[in-house]
Amino acid sequence: MTPETYRAFLDSRSTGPDGPSFLQLPAWAAVKDGWRHQLVGWGAQSGRVDGVALVLLRPLPGTRKFFAYLPEGPVADWADPRIDDWLGPLLAHLRASGVFAVRIGPEPAFRRWDAATLKAHAGPGRRLADVLATEVDPLGTAVAERLRSRGWQRCGGDGDGTGEGADAQPRLVYQIPLTGRTPEDLWSGLNQEWRRNVRRARKSGVEVVIGSAADLPAFHRLLRVTEERDGFRLGRSLAYYERQYAVLNAECPGRMKLYLARHEGEILAAHTMITVGRRVWYQTGASADHRREVRPSNALQWRMLLDAHALGADVYDLRGVPSTLDPDDRAHGLLRWKLGTGGQVVETLGEWEIPLSGTTNHTLYRAFQAYMARR
Numbered sequence: 413m414t415p416e417t418y419r420a421f422l423d424s425r426s427t428g429p430d431g432p433s434f435l436q437l438p439a440w441a442a443v444k445d446g447w448r449h450q451l452v453g454w455g456a457q458s459g460r461v462d463g464v465a466l467v468l469l470r471p472l473p474g475t476r477k478f479f480a481y482l483p484e485g486p487v488a489d490w491a492d493p494r495i496d497d498w499l500g501p502l503l504a505h506l507r508a509s510g511v512f513a514v515r516i517g518p519e520p521a522f523r524r525w526d527a528a529t530l531k532a533h534a535g536p537g538r539r540l541a542d543v544l545a546t547e548v549d550p551l552g553t554a555v556a557e558r559l560r561s562r563g564w565q566r567c568g569g570d571g572d573g574t575g576e577g578a579d580a581q582p583r584l585v586y587q588i589p590l591t592g593r594t595p596e597d598l599w600s601g602l603n604q605e606w607r608r609n610v611r612r613a614r615k616s617g618v619e620v621v622i623g624s625a626a627d628l629p630a631f632h633r634l635l636r637v638t639e640e641r642d643g644f645r646l647g648r649s650l651a652y653y654e655r656q657y658a659v660l661n662a663e664c665p666g667r668m669k670l671y672l673a674r675h676e677g678e679i680l681a682a683h684t685m686i687t688v689g690r691r692v693w694y695q696t697g698a699s700a701d702h703r704r705e706v707r708p709s710n711a712l713q714w715r716m717l718l719d720a721h722a723l724g725a726d727v728y729d730l731r732g733v734p735s736t737l738d739p740d741d742r743a744h745g746l747l748r749w750k751l752g753t754g755g756q757v758v759e760t761l762g763e764w765e766i767p768l769s770g771t772t773n774h775t776l777y778r779a780f781q782a783y784m785a786r787r
Contacts, residue, residue, distance in 0.1 A: 413451050413452065413453040413461075413464070414451075415438040415451060417453065417461065418438055418451045418453060418464050419437075419438060419663075420461075421453065421461045421463075421464050421487070422436070422437070422464070422487065422688075422689075423689070425487060425689075426688055426689020426690060426691070427689060427690060429589070429591065429690065429691065429726035429727040430519060430520075431688065431689045431690060431691050432484075432485075432487045432519075432688060432689070433483070433484035433485070433517075433519075433688070433691075434660070434667075434686045434688050434693060435466070435483035435484040435485070435517075435581070436464075436465070436466045436482075436483070436484060436485040436486075436487050437466070437660070437663065437688065438451055438466065438663065439659045439660050439662070439663035439667075440466060440483070440660075441466060441468065442655065442659040443652070443655055443656045443659055443660075444468055445652070445655075446470070447468040447469060447470055447481075448468075448469040448470075448471070448478070449466060449467060449468050449469060450466075450467040450469065450509070451464070451465075451466060451467075452464065452465045452467055452486075452502065452505065453465075454498050454501060454502065456497070462488070462489065462498065463486055463487060463488035463489065463498055464485075464486065464487050464488075465482050465485045465486035465487065465488075465502065466482065466483070466485060467480050467481070467482055467506065468480070468481045468482070468483065469481075469509075469511070472512070472776060472779065472780050472783070473783070475776065476510055477510050477511070477512045477773075477776055478509070478510050478511050478512070479511070479512065479513055479514075479515070479780050480506050480509075480511040480513070480514045480515070481514075481515045481580070482514070482515065482516045482517065483517055483580065483581055484517040484519070484581055485516065485517060485519075486502070486516065487519070488519075490518055490519055490520050490551065490555050491551055493554075493558070495555075495558055496562075499562075503766075503768060506768070507768045507769075507773075511768060512767065512768055512772070512773040512776040512777055512780070513765060513766065513767040513768060513773065513776070513777040513780065514765065514766055514768065515567065515580075515763055515764065515765045516564075516763065516764055516765075517581055517760070517761075517762070517763045517764075518555050518559070518760075518761045518764065519761075520549060520551045520552040520555050520760075520761055521549045521552050521758050521759065521760055521761075522548070522549055522552035522553065522556065522759045522760060522761050522762075523545035523547065523548050523549065523552075523758075523759040524545060524546050524547040524548075524549070524756050524757065524758050524759070525540065525543060525545055525546050525756060525757045526546045526756045527751045527752075527753075527754050527755060527756060527757075529543060529546055530543060530737060530747075530751060530757060531751055533737060534737040534738070534739055534744075535737065535738070535739075536738055536739075536740065537738055538736075538737035538738055539735050539736055539737055539738075540584070540735040540736075540737060540757065540759075541735070542737070543737070545759075546756070552760075552761055555761060556761055559764050562766075563766055564764040564765065564766045565764065565765055565766065566761075566762055566763075566764055567579050567580075567762060567763040567764065567765055568583075568762070578763075579762050579763045580763060581763065582731055582732030582733070582760075583759060583760055583761075583762040583763075584732060584733050584734070584735060584757055584758070584759055584760075585729055585730070585731055585732055585733065585757070585758050585760065586729070586730040586731070586732075586733045586747075586750040586751075586753075586755055586756070586757055586758070587727050587728065587729050587730070587755050587756055587758050588601070588717065588727065588728040588729075588730070588753055588754070588755035588756075589726070589727055589755065589756070590720065590721050590725050590726055590727060590728055591726045591727075593721070595718060595721060598717060598718070598721060601753065601754030601755075602714075602752060602753060602754055603751075603752045603754065605752055606710060606714075606752040606753065609707040609710040610707070610710050610711060610714045612705075612706065612707050612710075613673075613706055613707040613708060613710055613711035614711070616675065616705075616706040616707075617675060617676070617706075618673050618674070618675050618680075618706050618707070618708050618711045619673070619674045619675070620671060620672070620673050620674075620711050620712055620715040621671075621672050621674065622669055622670065622671060622672070623670040623671070623672045623682070624670070625654065625657055625658070627670055627672060627679070627682070628650065628653050628654055628657060628670065629650060630672075630679050630682065631653065631670060631672075631682035631684070631698055632649075632650040632653060632698075634679070634681065634682055634698035634699060634700055635682075635696065635698035637698070637699075637700060637701055638697070638698045638699055641701060643742065646696075653684075653696075656668065657670070660686065666687070667686060667687055667688070668684060668685070668686050668687075668695075669684070669685045669686075669687075670682060670683075670684055670685075671683045671684075671685060671712050671715065671716055672712075673708035673709070673711050673712045675703060675706050675708060678700075678703075679700075680699060680700045680702075680703055680704075680706070680708040681697070681698065681699040681700065681708035681709045681711075681712050682697075682698050682699075682712075683695075683696065683697040683698070683709070683712045683713070683716060684696045684697075685716050685719075685720075687720075687723060687725070690724060690725050690726045690727075691725060691726065691727055691729065692716075692720035692723065692725040692727070692728050692729065693728075693729045693730075693731060694713070694716060694728070694729070694730045694731060695731060697709060697712070713753070716728075717753070728755075730750050730753070730755070733746060733747045733750055733757055734746060734747055
């Protein structure tokens with residue numbers, strides 16, 4: 413289908429907190445280097461679109477076959493129990509395109525835990541799965557059972573449901589609901605430490621501004637510092653972020669923004685934000701090792717949260733969090749930082765895979781899994 417028709421459908425679905433992910437935008441295909449792509453749509457009636465999918469295609473070396481990946485998609489009516497009416501034809505189309513296996517990321521949530529509950533249950537050796545969820549989404553439960561009964565397998569297995577394993581996108585995310593709340597409500601939702609740190613940043617003279625593409629090299633330098641300090645590696649180049657910034661904003665001006673926190677003329681922290689309809693995501697954050705006492709990252713997040721609210725967003729999504737509730741676990745620091753905003757941890761359905769029918773496809777699927785494991 414054409415990008416224009418595809419985007420028109422996404423726009424029709426972008427009116428609430430469960431709208432489509434930025435990973436299903438047509439522009440996202442241009443962000444992903446080394447992948448081919450298709451924009452696929454379907455409908456029960458001629459001329460009507462009921463669902464769409466950005467399909468990323470990774471060729472298996474030495475063959476003319478592809479692994480198909482639909483990140484946080486497809487965008488469809490998952491509440492309709494007749495998923496075979498569109499899922500079957502979608503898989504048939506992909507099989508005809510030379511696809512040997514498919515990975516999807518269904519939209520519905522599975523479970524939710526509010527911040528107060530998780531803070532109350534933190535302790536040595538504790539994990540998210542040890543805590544009774546504040547809410548279990550019946551739609552998510554139903555979709556999981558429908559997929560499982562059709563031969564789909566949850567990436568990384570069901571395990572303890574915490575999302576650790578082979579998911580490419582975070583199964584656990586942190587969200588702050590904004591619907592019906594005032595800026596005063598958001599401020600009171602912060603814990604005392606967060607409010608104190610935002611005040612400290614303001615008193616110290618930290619200035620938060622929206623940067624431009626020219627500031628991406630500074631952001632990337634800080635990201636390298638952050639990766640070294642916090643012990644993780646995204647493996648993304650400056651060119652990746654420059655391409656992302658260019659293509660997302662070409663599709664919709666202002667879709668991706670770069671926020672900068674300056675102190676005494678120096679950029680101490682930089683965060684990226686993406687907006688689609690009434691959903692806003694904090695995507696990537698970076699900060700310097702020095703002058704951390706002026707709390708630039710707290711100042712950035714508070715400004716971004718207020719801007720998301722001013723845009724009329726229903727939810728502000730801070731993306732992935734770890735499953736550990738053990739304060740002595742290094743990874744717990746990220747969760748603790750996000751818990752201070754007063755939102756909730758949301759477990760999505762995660763990602764699901766299925767090899768398409770045929771002995772050859774099953775063999776290729778096993779070979780592809782081995783290839784990806786080596787990479």
